[in-house]
Structures are given as C-alpha cells and as structure tokens.
Amino acid sequence: MKKILFLITTVIFFAVSCSSGDDNETGASTDTFNRQALLENIADNIAIPAYQNLANDIEVLKTAASTFVATPNESNLQSIRTAWLNSYVSWQSVSVFEIGKAEELSFRNFMNVFPVSASEIEANITSGTYDLNAVSKDNEQGFGALDYLLNGLSDSNTEIIAFYVSNTNADAYKKYLTDVVDRMNDLTTQVLTDWTSGYRDTFVSSNGSSATSSLDKLVNDYVFHYEKHLRAGKIGIPAGVFSGSVLEDRVEAFYKGDVSKTLFNANLTAMQDLFNGKHFGKNTSGESFKTYLDFLNTIKEGEDLSTLINNQFESARSTGTGLSDDFSAQVRTNNSLMTQTYDELQKNVVLLKVDMVQAMSVRITFIDADGD
Amino acid sequence: MNFNLSQYFKKNTETAPLAVFRIFFGIMMLLSIVRFWSYGWIETLYIKPKFFFSYYGFEWIRPLGIYTYLIFIICAISALMVALGFKYRISIIIFFLSFTYIELMDKTTYLNHYYFISVLSFLMIFLPANAYYALDARKRKSFKYIPVWTIDSVKLLLGIVYFYAGLAKLNSDWLVKAMPLKIWLPSNYDLPVLGDLMQQEWVHYVFSYTGAIYDLTIPFLLLFRKTRNFAFIMVVVFHVLTRILFPIGMFPYIMIISTLIFFDSKVHYKILAIISKVFKINQTQFDTNRILTFKPKKDKILIGIITVLFTIQLLLPFRYLLYPGELFWTEEGYRFSWRVMLMEKAGYANFKIVDSKTGKRFYVDNNDFLTAFQEKQMATQPDFILQYAHYLKKHFENRGHQNVQVFVESYVALNGRLSSQYIDPETDLGKQKETFKHKTWIIPFKDEIKGL
Numbered sequence: 061m062k063k064i065l066f067l068i069t070t071v072i073f074f075a076v077s078c079s080s081g082d083d084n085e086t087g088a089s090t091d092t093f094n095r096q097a098l099l100e101n102i103a104d105n106i107a108i109p110a111y112q113n114l115a116n117d118i119e120v121l122k123t124a125a126s127t128f129v130a131t132p133n134e135s136n137l138q139s140i141r142t143a144w145l146n147s148y149v150s151w152q153s154v155s156v157f158e159i160g161k162a163e164e165l166s167f168r169n170f171m172n173v174f175p176v177s178a179s180e181i182e183a184n185i186t187s188g189t190y191d192l193n194a195v196s197k198d199n200e201q202g203f204g205a206l207d208y209l210l211n212g213l214s215d216s217n218t219e220i221i222a223f224y225v226s227n228t229n230a231d232a233y234k235k236y237l238t239d240v241v242d243r244m245n246d247l248t249t250q251v252l253t254d255w256t257s258g259y260r261d262t263f264v265s266s267n268g269s270s271a272t273s274s275l276d277k278l279v280n281d282y283v284f285h286y287e288k289h290l291r292a293g294k295i296g297i298p299a300g301v302f303s304g305s306v307l308e309d310r311v312e313a314f315y316k317g318d319v320s321k322t323l324f325n326a327n328l329t330a331m332q333d334l335f336n337g338k339h340f341g342k343n344t345s346g347e348s349f350k351t352y353l354d355f356l357n358t359i360k361e362g363e364d365l366s367t368l369i370n371n372q373f374e375s376a377r378s379t380g381t382g383l384s385d386d387f388s389a390q391v392r393t394n395n396s397l398m399t400q401t402y403d404e405l406q407k408n409v410v411l412l413k414v415d416m417v418q419a420m421s422v423r424i425t426f427i428d429a430d431g432d
Numbered sequence: 433m434n435f436n437l438s439q440y441f442k443k444n445t446e447t448a449p450l451a452v453f454r455i456f457f458g459i460m461m462l463l464s465i466v467r468f469w470s471y472g473w474i475e476t477l478y479i480k481p482k483f484f485f486s487y488y489g490f491e492w493i494r495p496l497g498i499y500t501y502l503i504f505i506i507c508a509i510s511a512l513m514v515a516l517g518f519k520y521r522i523s524i525i526i527f528f529l530s531f532t533y534i535e536l537m538d539k540t541t542y543l544n545h546y547y548f549i550s551v552l553s554f555l556m557i558f559l560p561a562n563a564y565y566a567l568d569a570r571k572r573k574s575f576k577y578i579p580v581w582t583i584d585s586v587k588l589l590l591g592i593v594y595f596y597a598g599l600a601k602l603n604s605d606w607l608v609k610a611m612p613l614k615i616w617l618p619s620n621y622d623l624p625v626l627g628d629l630m631q632q633e634w635v636h637y638v639f640s641y642t643g644a645i646y647d648l649t650i651p652f653l654l655l656f657r658k659t660r661n662f663a664f665i666m667v668v669v670f671h672v673l674t675r676i677l678f679p680i681g682m683f684p685y686i687m688i689i690s691t692l693i694f695f696d697s698k699v700h701y702k703i704l705a706i707i708s709k710v711f712k713i714n715q716t717q718f719d720t721n722r723i724l725t726f727k728p729k730k731d732k733i734l735i736g737i738i739t740v741l742f743t744i745q746l747l748l749p750f751r752y753l754l755y756p757g758e759l760f761w762t763e764e765g766y767r768f769s770w771r772v773m774l775m776e777k778a779g780y781a782n783f784k785i786v787d788s789k790t791g792k793r794f795y796v797d798n799n800d801f802l803t804a805f806q807e808k809q810m811a812t813q814p815d816f817i818l819q820y821a822h823y824l825k826k827h828f829e830n831r832g833h834q835n836v837q838v839f840v841e842s843y844v845a846l847n848g849r850l851s852s853q854y855i856d857p858e859t860d861l862g863k864q865k866e867t868f869k870h871k872t873w874i875i876p877f878k879d880e881i882k883g884l
Contacts, residue, residue: 093631095621268622296795304785304794356618363850410780410843414851418778421619430543430681 093355094347096267099274101337101346103260109340110153110330111252117147118245125241129234132224134217141210145319148203152326156285156334159277160263161254167247168289169198174312176204178212185232192243201240203313209237212315269421279349279422283413286331291405294324298391299398306391320387324380332373335366349416356419365419369411376404441735444723445580447564448700449693451517453586454561455707456689458515461527461549464682465508474504477541481803483823484538485816488866493536500537506530514556517566521557528553539816540809544772545683548593555589555741558734563724565704570717575724579731585738586693589745591651596749596770598647603883605760605775606644610636611847612776613643620677646670654694667691678773755870760846761877763813764870779811779854781842783821785828788835788860796824812844814855814871821861838862852878 124140151172158168170192180200184190192201213220223233255263266274292302293312300306311320333340337348350366357365380401384390390398468474478484478495486493496503507530513523532550535542559582562568563575605611610633617630617639629635646666653663671684692699708715726734752765759766760775783796798807801823810816821838828836837860845851852875855861859873 093621269619270622273622292797301795302797304792362848365850368850406782410851414778414780414843414845418615418776418845418848421615421776430545430679430683 093352095275095352096264098337098347098349098352099264099267099278101339101348102278102334103255103263105339105342105344105346106334106337107154107157108252108255108260110150111157111248111255113340114147114150114154115248115252117143117150118241118248121147122241122245125238129224129238132221132234134221137210137217137221141316144203144206144210145316145322148313148319148323149326151203152323153330153340155289155327156282156331158281158285159274160259161251165247165250166195166198167251169195170247171202171244172204172312173199173202174204174293175310175314176200176202176208178208181205181208181236185229185236188232188235192239201243203244205240206237207313207315209233209240210315211313211317275420276422279417279420282331282334282349283409283417286412287409290324290327290331291402291409294320294327295387295398295402295405298387299395299402300391301399301402306395308388308391311387311391314388317388318385321380321383321385324383324387325377328373328377328380332370335369335373349420353416353419362419365411365415369408369416372404372408372411376401376408379404441579441581441731443580444577445583446697446700447560447575447578447724448697448704449695450559450561450578450583450586451563451565452700452703453690453693454517454520454556454566455515456692457552457556458511458513460682460686460689461511461531462508462515464686465504465511467682469501469504474500476803477805478534478537481538481806483801483806483820485540485806485810485819487536487539488815488868490536493533495537503530503534507534514561517562517568520562520566520568524553524556524561528557538806539767540806542767543681543683544768544770545681545686547768549686551741551745552586552589555585555738558737559585560724565715565718572720574718574720575722576718576720577723579724579726581735581738583693585742586690587651587655588742590687590690590693591655592742592745593770594647594651597772598644598649599884600749600769600771600774601640601644601647603881605847605881606640607883609847610640612774613639615776615848617677623676626676654691657696660694664691664695674773680773757870757874758877758879758881760881761844762871762874763815775847777812777844777846778808778851779842779844780851781807781811781817781840781855783824784839784841785824785833786837786839787833788837790835801827811842812854814874815866817842817855818861818864818866818871821864822866825862836862846877849879 121140121143124136124143128136128140154162155168155172162168176199180197184200190200191197210220213223224230224237227233263274266272270276296302298307298311312323313319335348336345336350338345350370353366353369357363379397382397383401384393387398478500479497484494507527510523510527510530513519514527528550531546531553535546535550560575560578563578565574569575601607614633614636617636620630621627623630650663650666650670653659653666668688671688674680675684692703704715707713725731749769749771752759752769755762755764757764760777781798783798784793785796786793798810802810802820810820817840821840825836825838839857839859840855840861841857842854843851844854854875856873856875861873864871864873
C-alpha cells in the first residue's frame with residue numbers, strides 16, 4: 061500500500077515539475093528540426109535588420125522634420141514627405157513583430173492606426189495640451205497623423221506651408237509635427253534597443269512548445285497580422301467587406317492618396333518573405349515557417365503546404381497588380397477588383413490559420429483551458 | 433461458473449472501497465474547482481463572453497453573470513461535504529446538479545472528463561457511499577458491508593469509459609496513419625529526453641497502438657487480482673504521460689485515484705488507517721460489522737435506475753450509426769461517447785450577412801461576438817455554426833437590417849488532411865432549424881476513415 065501511495069506521489073510530482081518547466085529547456089536537437097535556428101534566422105536576419113532600417117529612416121525623417129520646421133518651404137516639404145514615405149514603407153516590414161517590447165508598448169497602434177482623427181489632431185494643436193502616451197491618443201499620432209499634417213491640411217502645397225508659417229497657430233503646428241516625429245523616433249529606438257540589448261537572446265532561447273514560447277507567439281502574431289492588418293485593414297475594410305458599403309476614407313495614407321498600393325505591396329512582400337525566411341534586404345534565406353512545414357511534411361507525407369501558401373501569396377499579388385495606386389479611387393470607381401484581391405488574400409487565411417497552424421500544432425490565440 | 437443475476441444482487445462486500453472512493457472523489461472535485469477558479473477561468477469562460485453556446489434542449493441554462501461564482505461555491509461546498517460524508521445524499525445531489533449546470537452553460541468547454549464527472553456523480557446519488565467512514569456514519573450508524581453491485585457499478589462505469597475510448601481508436605486514421613499523434617507528438621520537441629523521440633515516426637505508431645490496447649484491456653487487467661498491480665502501474669504511467677504531453681488538466685489524477693476502487697478492501701483499510709492517523713480519527717467507531725440491506729421495494733427501484741443508466745451508457749456512444757457520413761467530420765453523435773483525444777480538427781468560419789432583396793452583403797468579424805476559444809470550437813462543429821448563425825441573424829435584425837440571410841464560408845482540416853470546404857456556402861443558415869436529424873448542409877467528407 062505504501063508503495064502505491066509513494067508511486068502516486070512521485071509521479072504526480074514528476075508530472076507537475078515536467079509540465080511547469082516549459083520554456084527554457086535547450087533540448088539539443090540533433091536529427092530533428094532545429095527550431096532555435098528558425099528563431100535565430102528570424103531575429104538576426106529579418107526582425108533586427110528591418111528594425112535598424114526603420115530606425116535609420118526615422119532618423120532621416122526627424123532631420124527632415126527639424127529642417128522643415130526651421131524653414132517651412134516647398135522643397136523642405138517635399139523632402140519631409142519623401143522621408144515620411146520611405147519610413148512608412150520600411151514600417152511595413154516590422155509591423156508584424158508585435159512581440160516583446162513592441163507588444164508591451166503597443167508599438168503598432170501608436171505608429172500606424174488609421175484612419176486618424178483630424179478633428180482630434182486639430183483640437184490638440186489648438187489647445188496645446190495633449191499626452192501622446194495615452195492609449196486613447198493612438199489615432200492622433202504616427203504615420204497617419206503625419207499624413208494629415210503633411211498632405212491633408214489643404215489641397216495645395218502653398219496653403220499647407222502657410223499652416224506652418226502664417227497661421228495664427230503656426231508654432232503649435234510646428235510643435236505638434238515635431239512631437240509626433242519625436243515620439244515615433246523614441247518608440248522605434250526603444251523597440252530596436254530592446255532587441256539588440258537582450259531581447260534577441262530571450263526570443264531565441266524561448267524555443268519551447270508552450271503557448272508562451274517564441275514560435276507559438278510568432279505564429280499567432282503572423283496569422284493575426286495577416287488577417288487583421290493586411291487582409292482586413294489594407295483591403296477588406298475600405299472595400300466594404302465588413303460594412304456592406306465602401307469606406308473610401310479608411311485606406312492607409314488616405315491624405316496622400318496615391319501610395320496605398322505601395323504600402324500594401326510592401327507589407328504583402330514582407331509577409332511572404334518572413335514566411336520563406338528571406339533575409340531582410342538580401343536574396344539569401346534561412347530556416348523559416350516554410351522549411352519547418354517542409355520538415356513536418358516529411359513526417360506526415362501530406363500536401364505540399366508551403367508551396368500552396370506561396371502560390372496563394374502570388375495570386376493575391378497578381379490580382380492586386382491591376383489596382384490603382386490610390387485605393388480610395390479604386391473603391392469609388394471599381395470596387396470589384398478590390399474585393400477580388402480580398403478574396404485571394406482570404407484564401408491564404410485558411411491555409412495559414414487552419415492548415416499551417418494545425419501542421420505545426422500551435423495553439424491559435426493562446427487559449428487557456430484544458431483539453432480532452 | 434454459474435452466474436445467477438438475482439443471487440448476484442444479494443451478495444455483499446465490504447464498504448471501505450466505496451468510502452475511500454467517496455473521500456477522494458470529493459477532494460479531487462474540490463481541488464478541481466479551486467484550480468478552475470484560481471486560473472480565472474470562471475471569469476474568462478462564463479462571465480466575459482457575450483454569447484454562450486447552449487445544448488439543444490437546455491437553452492435555458494446560462495451563466496448568471498456575477499452569480500455564476502455562487503454556483504461554483506455551492507459546487508465546491510457540496511464536494512467537500514461529499515468527501516466528509518456529511519448529509520451525503522443531499523450533498524451529492526447538489527453536487528450533481530451544480531456541476532452539471534456548470535457544464536451545460538456553454539458547450540464550448542465540453543470535455544468528456546466533465547461528462548464523466550456528471551454521470552459518475554449521478555450514479556453516486558444511488559450508492560450508499562456514506563455507509564462507512566463518514567460523518568453520517570457516526571454514532572453506530574455505520575455499515576461495514578454493502579451490496580456488491582454498488583461498488584461494481586462504479587467499476588463498470590470506469591470500464592465503459594476506458595473500453596469505449598479504446599473502441600473509438602479502432603479506425604484507419606489512428607491505426608494506419610498514426611494520426612493525430614503524428615501531429616501532436618512532434619510539437620513536444622522541447623521535453624527533456626522524450627523530445628527527440630517524439631519526432632520519430634515509429635514512436636507515433638507505438639503510442640497509437642499502445643494507447644488503443646491500453647484502453648481496451650485495462651478494465652479487465654484491473655478486474656483480475658493477478659494482473660491488478662501491473663494494471664495500476666500502467667494506469668499511473670499512462671495518465672502521467674498524457675499529463676506531460678497534453679494540456680489535460682486534473683483528469684489524469686482523477687482517473688488514477690478512481691481506479692483504486694478495483695483493489696480489494698485491505699488496501700482501502702490501510703488508506704483509511706493513514707487518514708485516521710493524520711486527522712486523529714477513531715476508525716474503530718465505524719467497525720460495526722453491520723450489513724446494509726435495502727428494503728425489497730427500494731432495492732428494486734435502485735437496481736432499476738442503475739440498469740436504465742447503464743443501458744443508456746452502453747448504447748449512447750453508438751448513436752452515431754444512425755447518421756450518414758463520417759462521424760469525425762460531421763460530429764453528429766460525437767459527444768458523450770468517450771471519444772477522447774481522438775482527432776485534430778481545425779477550422780475557419782467566415783459568416784456573410786446578405787440582404788435577400790437588395791443583395792447587399794458584408795462579412796462578420798467573429799471577434800465582435802465570440803472569444804477566441806468559442807470561435808475555435810465553433811469553426812469545426814456544425815451545431816455551433818448553426819446556433820451562432822441564428823444569433824447573428826437575430827442580432828442584425830435587431831439592428832434594423834432587413835431580409836437577413838446568413839451564409840458561411842468555412843473550411844476544416846481533419847487529422848492533417850488539407851482543409852476543405854465544410855458547410856454548403858449556398859445554404860441560408862438562418863432558415864435551418866436545429867434538430868437531432870442529419871444536417872444536410874454539411875458538405876460530405878472527401879476522404880474515408882475506416883473502422884468504428
């Protein structure tokens with residue numbers, strides 16, 4: 061009897077200790093897929109270089125902003141606009157990484173919520189008292205706010221410049237522009253510094269299979285970003301897929317107008333490159349979701365899922381080539397091409413969210429409950 | 433052996449195993465509820481969601497807002513009272529009712545384990561589990577012997593759970609393809625020692641076959657004295673392993689403790705002796721040598737109830753035979769059948785609201801109505817999809833939408849097969865009624881799974 065009791069207690073302790081020691085086991089995998097190499101590739105060759113690239117562009121944006129604020133003229137306006145667009149395109153490569161510091165700061169929301177509220181921005185400028193750190197202020201800053209401040213104040217460049225020169229509130233406009241850029245710079249630096257000064261190792265070494273491990277989180281973030289921000293945010297919502305009628309003012313970079321397609325394509329490419337483990341800014345690639353799926357498929361001998369996913373990325377891209385540079389114009393004139401692009405994007409949601417997630421046995425959106 | 437049924441029902445046995453079972457059962461239930469509460473699951477599963485998936489016929493059972501906690505408190509107290517054997521009959525009835533109420537509030541959280549607890553606690557209402565070593569049995573009201581069928585009925589229920597779980601594994605996905613273990617096991621790559629093994633195909637097959645053989649044989653191995661010790665070690669190893677590999681909660685421990693009832697009374701007297709020592713209880717006060725016998729009329733009623741209960745238990749898992757199509761795909765007759773850890777199913781359901789007059793349409797964002805857990809469960813089960821569709825129809829009609837039709841574009845992947853369309857996208861789900869009949873708008877399974 062005592063033996064039995066002893067046995068029960070031992071195994072229960074064993075079970076409890078095994079199941080709670082989850083994340084930091086660095087099980088040396090030899091003949092199996094090296095998930096740590098996947099995380100290293102994503103951290104070292106994709107996420108960190110992409111963040112560095114964004115940080116550089118935002119640095120240029122900051123300089124352009126101070127030049128423009130010092131001398132608001134046509135040529136300085138053009139150069140800050142260029143700097144804005146460059147960093148906006150660079151942003152598309154990092155926005156999926158809502159993990160670590162970025163998640164803690166709500167980086168994505170503070171950088172790129174759209175549509176922004178022009179009236180709230182104006183109210184901030186008029187009152188001069190605002191706290192951009194407040195969560196409720198996420199639609200009054202970031203790329204969208206700059207879009208309004210640089211492209212949306214008026215239809216003519218001369219009149220836009222006049223806001224920073226002759227307007228009674230010219231100094232307040234200058235200050236708001238500077239504050240918005242400074243905050244973007246500050247947030248980006250914080251996230252990048254965190255990656256380079258420790259988070260990279262945390263990210264890479266959390267190579268377990270629990271719901272809080274890096275791979276699980278990354279897959280969840282990836283699917284979430286694809287579904288919410290790429291498919292819905294950039295295409296579905298303006299095309300009226302969720303509302304029944306088109307919403308032309310819900311496009312990304314609404315005031316600039318003719319860059320929404322550039323931003324969409326940049327993000328689509330970044331998502332596909334991340335899937336394939338393609339190194340940022342290079343033509344080489346490493347371990348990735350694709351290679352992991354291929355590995356799992358050698359066990360499972362199922363359909364070639366990674367090829368199906370890549371093909372679907374390509375067909376979304378090719379359907380999207382016919383779209384106007386300006387998605388507002390597109391939904392007004394020929395929304396059906398927009399909804400066709402949406403449909404192609406949608407097909408990959410199924411492959412990513414159902415098939416990929418099942419193959420990897422990742423628990424989608426961390427559900428905290430018992431199973432059967 | 434000359435087995436005579438009426439003779440059998442007259443046979444007696446010692447009460448101790450049932451008393452130990454009652455004590456451990458009560459304690460395990462109490463711990464389960466404390467654990468459930470401490471993880472904040474009452475809040476996330478029963479208070480936060482806006483919408484709950486109810487069982488057909490039990491739509492009136494819903495969470496009670498903040499008072500839901502009260503049900504859990506009642507359930508916990510009654511579990512403790514069961515463990516103590518204090519006012520046992522009323523306690524176990526309250527436990528059964530409160531626990532079952534909780535399980536019926538939202539079928540999203542359905543687990544075979546919870547169903548097992550409901551059935552078991554229902555059975556226990558009719559068992560004299562407070563006849564010995566219970567507060568109720570103090571003051572010379574103790575019975576050292578009870579009818580043997582009372583203890584055997586618990587064994588039978590446990591045996592059914594295992595055996596039927598084993599039968600369910602006799603299908604081509606499990607045995608020929610080693611699915612879904614081929615998907616589940618590799619994801620445990622980070623386990624010390626076992627991690628690398630989990631990547632090996634032969635390990636997946638070994639696990640599949642041992643799992644099936646274990647489930648089918650363990651009730652018999654526990655039944656015979658010679659194999660009992662070995663069987664119990666197998667029970668412990670098997671359940672601990674499942675605990676390590678899968679997020680399975682308290683169930684492994686409950687099963688380990690429950691199977692103790694197969695041991696003869698010597699073991700149980702020793703367990704009671706240890707408890708007596710720890711809590712300074714005078715165990716001899718219960719040793720009355722009295723035999724509990726039911727009055728003939730009561731005996732007849734009890735045996736009648738038990739017979740009906742077990743007839744239902746034996747037949748219910750086979751109700752799926754009344755439906756056409758693949759059971760794993762349609763899930764018509766899947767629940768309440770001890771199909772435990774049997775398949776890997778993932779899905780995606782995108783609902784479209786259409787105005788039938790104007791043709792105007794839009795898609796629903798499921799996050800507006802469902803939790804991630806609910807959405808996941810909904811996407812792979814037709815009865816969930818239908819109930820949600822009805823809810824959406826009502827919701828948008830209340831919002832002033834006209835001529836509302838509800839369509840769904842849904843895809844499901846089963847046991848590693850590529851996802852394929854699940855529900856007929858042309859069917860207006862708003863018009864479909866929930867019944868026990870086959871749902872004709874489920875697109876038939878493209879593949880074939882052979883076996884039970």
